Amino acid sequence: MMTQPNLHRASSLVNRHIVAFAGGVGGAKLAQGLAHILSPDELTIIVNTGDDFEHLGLYICPDLDTVCYTLAGLANPETGWGRMNETWNTIENVEGLGGPAWFRLGDQDIATHLERTRRLREGQSLSQITKDFCSSWGIQHTILPMSDKPVRTMVDTDEGELAFQEYFVHRHCEPIVKGFRFDGVEGAEPTPGAKEALDKADAIIVCPSNPWVSVDPILKVIRKIDKPVVAVSPIIGGKTVKGPAAKMFNELGIEPSALAVAEHYRNILTGFVLDNADSYLEDDVKKLDVQTLVTDTLMNHLTDRTRLAKDVLHFIGSL
Ligand code: FO1
Numbered sequence: 529m530m531t532q533p534n535l536h537r538a539s540s541l542v543n544r545h546i547v548a549f550a551g552g553v554g555g556a557k558l559a560q561g562l563a564h565i566l567s568p569d570e571l572t573i574i575v576n577t578g579d580d581f582e583h584l585g586l587y588i589c590p591d592l593d594t595v596c597y598t599l600a601g602l603a604n605p606e607t608g609w610g611r612m613n614e615t616w617n618t619i620e621n622v623e624g625l626g627g628p629a630w631f632r633l634g635d636q637d638i639a640t641h642l643e644r645t646r647r648l649r650e651g652q653s654l655s656q657i658t659k660d661f662c663s664s665w666g667i668q669h670t671i672l673p674m675s676d677k678p679v680r681t682m683v684d685t686d687e688g689e690l691a692f693q694e695y696f697v698h699r700h701c702e703p704i705v706k707g708f709r710f711d712g713v714e715g716a717e718p719t720p721g722a723k724e725a726l727d728k729a730d731a732i733i734v735c736p737s738n739p740w741v742s743v744d745p746i747l748k749v750i751r752k753i754d755k756p757v758v759a760v761s762p763i764i765g766g767k768t769v770k771g772p773a774a775k776m777f778n779e780l781g782i783e784p785s786a787l788a789v790a791e792h793y794r795n796i797l798t799g800f801v802l803d804n805a806d807s808y809l810e811d812d813v814k815k816l817d818v819q820t821l822v823t824d825t826l827m828n829h830l831t832d833r834t835r836l837a838k839d840v841l842h843f844i845g846s847l
Contacts, residue, residue, distance in 0.1 A: 544570055546841070547722075547729040547755075551576040551591050551742020553608030553770055554762050554827075555735035556598035558840075561833030562733065563599050565841065568668040572725035573599075574718075576737070577654070577673045578681035578710055578745035581693050583631055584622065586641035587648055590693075591742065592658055592673055593640060600665035608770065611636040630698045655719040670725070674749045675716035681741050682709040692741065701772040705779040708740055713748045726750065731798075731844045734759035736825065738773040739792045740780075747796070758799040758844055760825060760836070761786040765805040769826065787812050794818070799847055801825060801840055819847055 546566055550559045550573055559573045576591045590609060597603035597611060604610045614634035623629035633641065640661070647657045653676040662671055681692040685703035695703060718726075726732070732755050737743050739762070747753070766784050768774045774784035782788050786806040790797060790813045797818045802809060803825040810820050821843040827833045 551737030555737035561837030736762035
């Protein structure tokens with residue numbers, strides 16, 4: 529039976545398939561905007577797992593949970609991570625017993641880590657667990673860990689090598705960054721679903737996540753990319769909206785800017801999205817043989833997220 533073409537997509541009657549690479553809070557916001565526009569069979573979100581770690585005996589996947597909670601409308605609107613309307617009884621009692629409380633695990637959030645850890649111990653794969661959790665949370669779009677094998681981002685600093693959450697949360701990103709290592713990335717195959725989604729993708733969108741610790745692990749696992757790639761700069765006016773990406777650029781001896789991000793991705797980029805505040809960098813980005821879109825990339829509310837998603841999809845249609 530011929531399905532009635534969706535007229536508002538007259539520009540591309542054939543279904544389009546987008547794969548989005550997302551990491552933490554910034555990436556999750558654009559992923560949410562894309563999920564509001566694209567149907568589940570048009571969008572697959574591949575998420576960084578380099579931030580995962582074991583803590584209090586629980587297997588914790590911060591970026592997977594941030595993307596899932598955001599798409600489910602469950603995310604804490606202030607922090608972007610963890611759950612809204614959260615309570616902290618458990619972690620406060622852990623602290624009262626002398627346990628570590630530096631990584632703030634809310635009572636609702638702990639259920640996610642308990643059940644994920646239980647299922648992993650039973651031998652279920654991370655992608656299967658994520659699929660089941662998404663249906664429990666009412667998420668129809670496919671959210672995939674980049675790999676079912678563990679990958680651990682290690683941050684080399686002036687104080688030696690630190691595990692990612694140790695650097696990011698416990699040490700508040702203070703140590704001076706000298707480099708990164710993605711432990712386990714050599715043996716980590718992309719999840720089966722990720723390979724399929726990439727094969728049928730018309731284009732890949734790199735969401736505005738930290739290039740060093742949220743996107744690079746995904747690129748290292750996916751390895752070969754032979755589709756058009758559009759990246760949205762996570763740096764606006766030389767600064768990040770949230771997180772240490774600009775500080776990392778600085779400490780690695782690179783002037784933080786949208787141009788520096790475009791140069792970071794230059795081997796895979798087809799198009800690059802800069803904020804209006806960085807329009808003066810547009811010609812320099814074009815010199816990288818990359819097409820550009822200048823627009824408002826700040827995403828405070830869902831309306832901003834869907835607007836930016838629309839802009840990016842329209843930009844892809846023009847490539
Ligand atoms: N980030 C913090 O800065 N402090 C925290 O206490 C914290 C707890 C936390 C708990 C669950 C979770 O899914 C994320 C959490 N994050 C916290 C954020 C997390 O460290 C980062 O979102 C990612 O690892 C990098 O984007």
